Amino acid sequence: xxxxxxxxxxxxxxxxxxxxxxxxxxxxxxxxxxxxxxxxxxxxxxxxxxxxxxxxxxxxxxxxxxxxxxxxxxxxxxxxxxxxxxxxxxxxxxxxxxxxxxxxxxxxxxxxxxxxxxxxxxxxxxxxxxxxxxxxxxxxxxxxxxxxxxxxxxxxxxxxxxx
Amino acid sequence: xxxxxxxxxxxxxxxxxxxxxxxxxxxxxxxxxxxxxxxxxxxxxxxxxxxxxxxxxxxxxxxxxxxxxxxxxxxxxxxxxxxxxxxxxxxxxxxxxxxxxxxxxxxxxxxxxxxxxxxxxxxxxxxxxxxxxxxxxxxxxxxxxxxxxxxxxxxxxxxxxxx
Numbered sequence: 012x013x014x015x016x017x018x019x020x021x022x023x024x025x026x027x028x029x030x031x032x033x034x035x036x037x038x039x040x041x042x043x044x045x046x047x048x049x050x051x052x053x054x055x056x057x058x059x060x061x062x063x064x065x066x067x068x069x070x071x072x073x074x075x076x077x078x079x080x081x082x083x084x085x086x087x088x089x090x091x092x093x094x095x096x097x098x099x100x101x102x103x104x105x106x107x108x109x110x111x112x113x114x115x116x117x118x119x120x121x122x123x124x125x126x127x128x129x130x131x132x133x134x135x136x137x138x139x140x141x142x143x144x145x146x147x148x149x150x151x152x153x154x155x156x157x158x159x160x161x162x163x164x165x166x167x168x169x170x171x172x173x174x
Numbered sequence: 175x176x177x178x179x180x181x182x183x184x185x186x187x188x189x190x191x192x193x194x195x196x197x198x199x200x201x202x203x204x205x206x207x208x209x210x211x212x213x214x215x216x217x218x219x220x221x222x223x224x225x226x227x228x229x230x231x232x233x234x235x236x237x238x239x240x241x242x243x244x245x246x247x248x249x250x251x252x253x254x255x256x257x258x259x260x261x262x263x264x265x266x267x268x269x270x271x272x273x274x275x276x277x278x279x280x281x282x283x284x285x286x287x288x289x290x291x292x293x294x295x296x297x298x299x300x301x302x303x304x305x306x307x308x309x310x311x312x313x314x315x316x317x318x319x320x321x322x323x324x325x326x327x328x329x330x331x332x333x334x335x336x337x
Contacts, residue, residue: 053231065220066315068315
């Protein structure tokens with residue numbers, strides 16, 4: 012099986028696939044609430060496409076995985092973005108791939124550090140949710156609507172995602 | 175000044191004002207990702223009204239307050255819901271009020287425990303963000319659009335919010 016090395020998650024490398032959601036003190040923010048709160052504004056491109064489409068907020072409670080992680084399949088959501096943010100300080104694994112004629116290409120693996128979340132753009136191949144350190148609750152912002160919004164692709168040969 | 179006692183946040187009491195966002199194992203969930211993830215689905219009524227309205231994801235980094243908390247004003251957002259979920263295990267204060275002829279009525283104060291978030295419905299009077307234990311980052315899901323989406327109401331006499 013092919014091995015894929017995990018890299019740190021950065022906005023630059025993740026940009027083709029989605030948004031890294033994080034509060035970066037070096038970027039602009041607004042001071043609100045009499046200076047008690049910093050607003051890091053509008054960090055993700057959220058979208059809900061199709062019939063009766065709307066944005067929903069859910070919680071995913073994910074059991075942890077250990078590394079190396081065996082990646083057998085990827086998924087994508089043609090009708091909407093999907094954002095994940097841990098509800099506690101926790102790392103998680105972010106796996107994406109370019110599309111190659113309707114199939115997921117070679118995966119890229121990123122480690123989201125504490126305080127980072129991601130927003131996958133519509134139709135971007137990504138791995139299922141992979142908590143690492145502990146059972147982790149994630150706030151999820153994604154799309155509800157009429158059309159089926161899940162495609163799966165099974166790799167012929169699985170990948171090992173490793174540090 | 176009038177004193178308001180803080181109560182525990184429950185879905186039942188908060189229902190007229192918005193959603194309590196929490197993973198309640200007693201409620202229905204779907205098992206996804208080969209049984210590794212529980213999906214607590216569609217926990218909040220998200221809305222974005224007005225011209226070119228859309229849902230945005232932001233982070234609010236809030237300095238902590240101590241109790242009793244002095245409540246001088248409330249705010250509301252006529253054109254959209256606004257959801258708050260801590261990105262670490264932290265409690266925060268949730269203050270709402272009924273509308274009385276365009277003014278905020280007597281406030282109600284709730285303590286959101288670790289793992290709980292809230293979604294305020296459009297046009298619901300609520301207090302500014304009040305972190306309690308530590309500087310806390312919140313994931314915020316609210317509305318972007320053309321129309322001004324903030325109304326403030328200053329109380330003639332402030333309230334003390336206390337345990």
